[in-house]
Amino acid sequence: LLSKLPAVGSSIFSQMSQLATEQQAINLSQGFPDFAPDSYLLARLAYHSQQGANQYAPMPGILPLRQQISDLVARCYQRSINPASEITVTSGATEALFVAIQAVVQPGDDVILFDPAYDSYAPAVQLAGGTSIHLSLQAPGFKVDWQQVAAAVTPRTKLIIVNSPHNPSATVFSDTDWQALQQLVCQHGLYCLSDEVYEHMVFDGAPRLSAHCYPALAERSFVVSSFGKTFHVTGWKLGYCIAPPVLSAEFRKIHQYVTFSSFTPAQYAITDMLANYPAHVSGLAAFYQQKRDQFVQALSGSRLRLVPSAGTYFQLADYSLISDMADVEFCRWLTIEHKVAAIPLSVFYRQPPAARLIRFCFAKTPATLSQAAEVLCQL
Numbered sequence: 001l002l003s004k005l006p007a008v009g010s011s012i013f014s015q016m017s018q019l020a021t022e023q024q025a026i027n028l029s030q031g032f033p034d035f036a037p038d039s040y041l042l043a044r045l046a047y048h049s050q051q052g053a054n055q056y057a058p059m060p061g062i063l064p065l066r067q068q069i070s071d072l073v074a075r076c077y078q079r080s081i082n083p084a085s086e087i088t089v090t091s092g093a094t095e096a097l098f099v100a101i102q103a104v105v106q107p108g109d110d111v112i113l114f115d116p117a118y119d120s121y122a123p124a125v126q127l128a129g130g131t132s133i134h135l136s137l138q139a140p141g142f143k144v145d146w147q148q149v150a151a152a153v154t155p156r157t158k159l160i161i162v163n164s165p166h167n168p169s170a171t172v173f174s175d176t177d178w179q180a181l182q183q184l185v186c187q188h189g190l191y192c193l194s195d196e197v198y199e200h201m202v203f204d205g206a207p208r209l210s211a212h213c214y215p216a217l218a219e220r221s222f223v224v225s226s227f228g229k230t231f232h233v234t235g236w237k238l239g240y241c242i243a244p245p246v247l248s249a250e251f252r253k254i255h256q257y258v259t260f261s262s263f264t265p266a267q268y269a270i271t272d273m274l275a276n277y278p279a280h281v282s283g284l285a286a287f288y289q290q291k292r293d294q295f296v297q298a299l300s301g302s303r304l305r306l307v308p309s310a311g312t313y314f315q316l317a318d319y320s321l322i323s324d325m326a327d328v329e330f331c332r333w334l335t336i337e338h339k340v341a342a343i344p345l346s347v348f349y350r351q352p353p354a355a356r357l358i359r360f361c362f363a364k365t366p367a368t369l370s371q372a373a374e375v376l377c378q379l
């Protein structure tokens with residue numbers, strides 16, 4: 001069989017989690033919480049399933065959930081979204097990203113994205129027949145060079161993919177970044193795919209900005225988020241895409257043939273959570289900031305040099321004082337010899353720079369974080 005994705009193997013997240021399990025290592029690699037979700041949320045999942053919500057949900061998602069999403073966007077970003085025509089519930093943000101890319105990218109189109117990039121973007125572009133153009137976030141601080149982006153736009157450019165708060169660098173777009181993006185998208189008639197799965201994890205009191213805050217940009221954007229991240233239930237695979245009616249209509253044509261609809265009881269349970277516990281979402285930044293601060297404090301005696309984490313539940317660390325191994329090798333060594341698993345940064349690049357950086361996930365209990373830090377401080 002002629003492979004449609006010849007360069008793709010199993011993802012680094014699968015590889016490192018499998019190695020961590022085999023090695024009985026503390027798993028700070030793949031991004032997921034090691035603590036239980038809210039007990040009310042779990043009770044509502046069981047309740048709705050027992051009440052009979054076990055058949056297909058409507059293709060775009062149950063309306064009460066779309067109404068709650070609309071209310072959430074109004075609260076967070078003061079933008080009014082029509083639940084009937086602008087919101088589609090998906091099986092995780094992963095499905096939403098894939099479907100949005102299939103909806104706009106035609107054979108011969110170019111798509112601009114930024115390395116280090118989340119691993120699912122480029123293969124989805126390739127499957128749509130497009131070409132991903134990989135620009136690099138600039139050191140120090142993993143910043144977008146907007147002049148470089150403007151110079152990279154050609155008549156073939158159809159879509160630009162952004163991700164703020166950013167996995168894996170843990171940086172967050174400023175107002176200046178969003179303004180520059182809006183200007184570029186409007187000037188060249190591009191579409192934007194804004195991956196905002198970590199939208200509620202922005203630290204140190206920084207403003208929570210989104211494509212929703214920039215009306216001309218929002219007019220041309222697919223904005224994607226994930227309940228897996230927001231409610232500590234990555235295994236539920238529930239997310240959504242918000243886009244103007246014309247874009248949502250195209251999105252839904254594809255969504256209906258990828259999955260048709262998403263897990264029904266979870267849609268009801270999340271609806272109840274959003275309606276009855278709005279403090280969960282508004283408190284998420286403080287919740288994860290405390291974890292970041294605990295982890296950073298516990299590593300202060302280590303020879304890792306930490307890159308500031310402004311958002312997400314990830315922490316980058318430079319290990320060059322500890323080893324001159326390449327990062328993939330270093331992560332395997334750390335997992336096998338020291339029983340702590342992390343993700344090497346080079347795998348997020350088409351052309352990796354010569355850095356020695358690894359990514360830790362701090363969505364973990366205080367006990368897990370302190371055990372891991374104790375090991376890391378001895379390196």
Ligand code: PMP
Nearest residue numbers: 092093094118167197226228239
């Ligand atoms: N985008 C980014 C940047 C992510 O980190 C993740 C989760 N790993 C996703 C999308 C996918 O989210 P989901 O688990 O809801 O499919």
Ligand code: GLN
Nearest residue numbers: 013014029030031032167
């Ligand atoms: N988003 C998660 C991470 O960055 C991984 C999700 C996955 O395994 N596909 O770690």
